[in-house]
Amino acid sequence: MSFGSGGDEVSRKVGQRNWRQLHTFMVGVLAFTWAHSSLQAEDSPRETMKVERVKINQEKRPSLRFLRDNKDFLRGQLDLLRQIYGLEMDGRAIALDARHLELQRLMEELLASLDAARTGNREIADRGLLESVVEIAWLESELDRIDEILRLQESRLAWLDEDFTGRQETALMVLLRGVPDGEAPESIVLMWSDEKTVRVPIDQETWGSLRMGGVAKIYHEFIEPREHDFRVGMEGGAWTMHSPLSVPIEPARDRITFLELSLTGMSSEITTSGVASKIWVR
Amino acid sequence: MSVHTLSKKPSRRYGLLVLAGVGLLATSAIQVSAGSPPFSARDGLDLAADAALTWAEDARLIYIENDDSPSTGGSASQWGYLFASSSLEKYQVYAVEGGKIRKASDLGFVFDAPPLPDRWIDSGEAFLAAEEDGGTEFRMKEQGELSTMLLVRGVLHDKNPNRATWAFVYTATNAASLFVVVDAESGDVVRKWRG
Numbered sequence: 001m002s003f004g005s006g007g008d009e010v011s012r013k014v015g016q017r018n019w020r021q022l023h024t025f026m027v028g029v030l031a032f033t034w035a036h037s038s039l040q041a042e043d044s045p046r047e048t049m050k051v052e053r054v055k056i057n058q059e060k061r062p063s064l065r066f067l068r069d070n071k072d073f074l075r076g077q078l079d080l081l082r083q084i085y086g087l088e089m090d091g092r093a094i095a096l097d098a099r100h101l102e103l104q105r106l107m108e109e110l111l112a113s114l115d116a117a118r119t120g121n122r123e124i125a126d127r128g129l130l131e132s133v134v135e136i137a138w139l140e141s142e143l144d145r146i147d148e149i150l151r152l153q154e155s156r157l158a159w160l161d162e163d164f165t166g167r168q169e170t171a172l173m174v175l176l177r178g179v180p181d182g183e184a185p186e187s188i189v190l191m192w193s194d195e196k197t198v199r200v201p202i203d204q205e206t207w208g209s210l211r212m213g214g215v216a217k218i219y220h221e222f223i224e225p226r227e228h229d230f231r232v233g234m235e236g237g238a239w240t241m242h243s244p245l246s247v248p249i250e251p252a253r254d255r256i257t258f259l260e261l262s263l264t265g266m267s268s269e270i271t272t273s274g275v276a277s278k279i280w281v282r
Numbered sequence: 283m284s285v286h287t288l289s290k291k292p293s294r295r296y297g298l299l300v301l302a303g304v305g306l307l308a309t310s311a312i313q314v315s316a317g318s319p320p321f322s323a324r325d326g327l328d329l330a331a332d333a334a335l336t337w338a339e340d341a342r343l344i345y346i347e348n349d350d351s352p353s354t355g356g357s358a359s360q361w362g363y364l365f366a367s368s369s370l371e372k373y374q375v376y377a378v379e380g381g382k383i384r385k386a387s388d389l390g391f392v393f394d395a396p397p398l399p400d401r402w403i404d405s406g407e408a409f410l411a412a413e414e415d416g417g418t419e420f421r422m423k424e425q426g427e428l429s430t431m432l433l434v435r436g437v438l439h440d441k442n443p444n445r446a447t448w449a450f451v452y453t454a455t456n457a458a459s460l461f462v463v464v465d466a467e468s469g470d471v472v473r474k475w476r477g
Contacts, residue, residue, distance in 0.1 A: 063349045063362035063377040063385060066430045066451065071391060074437055078395055081436060081443040170332060194386075224333035226376075226383030250382075253332060 106156050113149040120145065171256045172249070174219035176202070178264030179210050185268070186236025188218055188261075191244055193229040215260070225253035232261060232275060238268035245275045252281045318380035320353035323361055323405040323433060326378035330363035333383055337374050338367035342397035346433040348405075349377055356409025356431060364389060366397070396436045398446050402466035405431055408448035412462040415471040417452055426454030438463045439472055447472065 067074065120142050174190060187201040200218040210216060228251070233244035251257040262276040323346050334341035344366045348358035360379035367374070373389035409417075409431065420426050430451035436443045446466040453459045463473040 063360075063375050063387070064345070064347050064364060064389070065349070066347055066432055067345060067364070067393065071393065074395075074434075075393060077437050078393075081440070084443075170336065222336045224336045224383065224386060225329065226333060226386055253329060 102159070106159070109152065110156065113152065117146060117149055169222055170225040170251050170253050172219065172221060172223040172251055173217060173256055173258050175258060175260040176206075176210065176216040176218050176263065177214075177260055178262045179207060180263045180266040180268065183237050183239070183268045185234035185239040187234070189233040189235055189244070190219055191231040191233060199235070210263075223251050223257070225251055230259075242268070247275070247277050249279060255281045257281050318359045320350075320355075320357035320359045321361075322355075322357050323348075323431070326361045327363065329381070329383060330365075330376040330378050333376055333386065334363070334365040334374060337365070337386075338370050338372070340369050341365040341367050341374070344373075344395045344397055344434070345393070346398075348431045350379070352409075352428045352431055356405040356407070358405075358431070360384065364393070366394070395434055396444070398433065398435050399467070402433065402446050403448070403464075403469050405433075405448065407469055408464040408466065409450065411464045411469050411471055412448070412450040416460060416462055416474055417450060420452045420454070420457075420460045424452075424454035424457040426452050426457065426460070429453045429459075433466060435466075439465070441472070445472075 062068065123142075176188065184207050185202065187199050190198040190200065198219060202216070202218070206216050228249050230247045230249050231244040232247055234240075234242055247259065247261075249257060249259060258278075258280050260278040262278070264276070266275060327343070327346075331341075331343065334343070342365060343363060345364035347362050347364075349360040349362045350358045352358050360377055363376045363378065365374045365376070366372075373391075373393060375385070375387050375389055376383050377385040409428075417428065421428070428450060430449075432449050432451075433446060434449070435446040437447075438449050439445050439447045448464040448466050450462045450464070451459055452462070458476040461473075461475050461477065462471060464470065465472050
């Protein structure tokens with residue numbers, strides 16, 4: 001063993017020992033710091049931080065801004081070109097509804113097939129007895145033809161069914177349920193944000209039905225498929241003092257939106273009472 | 283207190299921190315995806331037309347314009363559709379975004395443009411024509427951008443005003459705007475000017 005190598009051994013051992021001591025010390029320091037901070041955290045009063053989602057500024061520019069900003073230029077251009085060329089404003093041919101044409105074609109086919117069926121029946125009736133195998137074969141072909149007529153009729157019915165169900169458009173139906181305490185209003189007033197107002201008088205017969213637990217339909221019309229700030233008011237006697245009640249609705253496109261207003265629990269004497277409403281779509 | 287015991291609480295705190303971080307990431311992801319996807323002009327027309335026909339049986343489409351900054355490919359996240367009714371003598375604007383009508387309002391002034399024809403090329407196809415015929419060059423050269431897309435009839439086609447046209451307006455900070463007018467039936471660029 002050389003001195004040099006022995007010295008290396010000693011210094012390696014010393015180094016290892018120092019490293020262990022340093023390691024132990026560092027672990028101790030870390031443990032103390034952690035414990036201290038933990039205790040401090042537990043002793044200090046709890047702070048709550050409210051994390052809120054950043055509100056996104058989704059302010060869009062106003063609709064048709066270019067048109068609004070340049071309306072004078074665009075209207076001037078329109079007038080100028082109209083004077084020079086004469087724009088085709090009116091008298092433009094409007095395409096016929098393809099449904100009507102298709103319905104007409106179906107009707108013609110149907111009438112033709114009825115004629116064919118009648119002719120076949122008459123021929124069979126005229127022959128009192130089928131006299132040969134050839135005639136039986138003829139009868140079979142005639143039955144096949146009737147089957148074909150029935151098949152075509154089924155396809156026509158399927159087209160009509162699809163056309164009927166596929167053409168449902170956006171509509172709103174307002175229903176009334178229940179009766180208020182005390183005096184009943186004379187009419188229900190439905191108001192839209194665009195100042196459209198519908199006044200529906202409620203007669204005694206309808207109130208009688210509502211008292212019996214019935215439901216009255218007071219409105220059913222097509223409506224734009226968008227959010228509406230819909231308001232419901234009541235008129236007659238003390239009800240006129242009530243402010244209209246807001247019922248926001250957003251009718252689903254090509255569906256019927258039902259809005260049921262329940263008057264149960266309302267009173268003409270309590271002007272702050274609200275209306276219970278239920279909305280569903282079919 | 284042992285190191286082992288100590289290590290539990292911080293790990294629980296770290297767990298909560300990690301959860302909070304994930305939550306924040308999710309929140310930011312929601313924020314990113316909160317904007318409505320862009321769509322072409324024709325894609326929003328059916329909904330607007332449905333509403334317009336409820337507003338007035340004789341409603342006719344006369345004008346379309348992007349309400350939001352144009353996206354790539356001639357689409358926008360909101361479009362405005364203007365309808366006219368002779369019987370009501372009114373003009374109704376429908377702003378469509380995200381498959382819904384965000385706003386319906388009266389135009390507030392007279393704009394008696396003729397009705398648009400039933401057949402017109404969509405904003406994406408017209409946009410490509412405008413880009414090929416000056417739009418791209420303007421954007422590159424002038425550091426500009428497409429700001430407006432509009433469809434109208436009887437206004438911008440000098441030689442044949444009865445044709446509906448798409449107009450694309452490119453703007454730049456330090457240069458005059460570029461207007462590119464595209465025939466909405468043929469897809470040809472029919473007019474260009476700077477101003």
